[in-house]
Amino acid sequence: MDFLQLFLELAQSTIRLSTPLILAALAGLFTERAGVFDIGLEGKMLGGAFAAGTVAFIAQSAMAGLLAAVVVSILLSLVHGYASITQRGNQIVSGVAINFIVAGSTVILGEAWFRQGGRTPALAEAARFQEIDLPFAEALRGVPLIGPIYADLISGHAALTYFAFLMVPVTWWILYRTRFGLRLRAVGENPGAVDTAGISVVWMRYRGVICCGILCGVAGAYLSLAANAGWTKGMTAGKGYIALAALIFAKWRPVPVMFACLLFGFLDAFAIRYQGTPLPLVGKVPVQLMQALPYILTVILLAGFIGKAIPPKAGGVPYVKER
Template sequence: METYTLIVLTLAATIRVATPLLLAAIAGMFSERSGVVDLGLEGKMLGAAFAAAAGSAATGSAWVGLGSGIATAVLLALLFAYATVTQRGNQVVAAMAINIMVAGLGPTLALAWFNLGGQTPQLDGPGQRFTSLVWPWANTAAEYPLPGLLYAQLLSGHNLIVYVTVALVPLSAWVLFRTRFGLRLRAVGESPQAVDTAGISVTGLRYQAILISGVLCGVAGTYLSTAASAGFTRDMTAGKGYLALAALIFGKWKPYPTLFACLLFAFTDALASRLQGVSLPLVGVIPVQAILALPYVLTVLLLAGFVGKATAPAAIGLPYSKEK
């Protein structure tokens, strides 16, 4: 019984950790499918996390926080699109620039506006955070272990953003593989010349993809600072943007495998905190660091072609120029 409760709680923690990863990974799926390497997930998320916490702290409304989070991530996405699509600058360099700039800008603005040493104030007022939604009868159900605890902990008890994120997986699969827009988006990532010849604007499509990525990163950042925790702290994304990118690659740029990769990576995270100092039969104590490094090792193995084969969109990373 004890073990069963532990498993359910670990799975519930997995869902909470997976949410921002999945949002960022789907964000990356749109821009990467259009042929743009999106290393800037980290920076856009971090910027949104700051803006959301600042907005919520200033107005007392988590929804204003969400709005300012999305607006900030979209602005950063626009800057990225201008540098890489319009000016045909190096995508990796532009993204690194944005990541580094945002890492400094968040704490700088936080210090100037809130004077709390680079953080935003604790969000503890009513409505300042996206709190857990408790489904009907969840508290009663929790007393009946087998179906009840699953219902209470896994289905019920998450915040709105988690449920929206779950719905985003089939939605993005539909958009990418069942709509005209999705077909064109994938085409521009494989062969921009062909799309251009068909009279469709490569620039326009890539801008749209990068903007979608901005919106989703905005939601992901808002989740980090107003749902998963109560305010913005320095470097609070802690590499989640890169981990999301790894999950996207691990999921071979496809929605459902990416969902699986995010859950797997989040599970290692939830497991690491459970297994801290616990001695297992046969293997003994596994160092936490080894479990935490697992997603990165797995991604390297996949990229090396040792665990399946990940084929990136053909035109990824190449700026498109009509004259060439």
């Protein structure tokens, strides 16, 4: 029982911590599968979180906050799209630029509007996403094993968490079972072929970038409206990069993305829970090593020591119609 309790606690915080990662990594999946690399996930998430915190406070409504986050995030990804698709600029450079612009402007605007030292005002219950109790959660709690798992692990999360996990099969379905998905993948692998088929490469890529904006916005809204009660300075704290790592770790496939995010979320949860506690077999692990582990794993994977991560073939290359 004690063990079960422990497991549930860890699993629950794993799910909480992986939710923004899953959303951001799926966001990256859409744009990178369309051939537009995006290291600006971090910036878009932060911008979304800030917009969500601001609008949710003013309108006192979580849904309004979510909408604002999505709009701001889409606008930011359109900037990225304009630079990397229309202007054929360097996609990495553009992503870096967006991260900086957002990191700076959220602080400046937040300070100008609210004067609370790098945060938006704390949100009331009504302006946040509440934890949802699934039906029969309390009634089933008494059932051994399944009861607590259902009541404590599956039930009791914010709506956005369920949305994130739902988006995994939805993304899979869009990508592999719809015409849009086929074209999206094609435009990332061989844009010339897509162009020959009479489909606009530019418009396809823009659509991929917009999908990325939507999901990054939701990820940001989750941070400021569900995981916390408002936006704080630099609250993404590298989550965008971890999501990017998860995306590569999962080799740009939706279901593995979920597992990679759960793994990285688990590492995070574990590091928080077991700071300074000696572990069996390995002894005391420095907390810094635990924090660095997602990055180390990604480097090892990228170097081809655990399978090989092959990115979309036309990724990072602007499409030039005539040669």
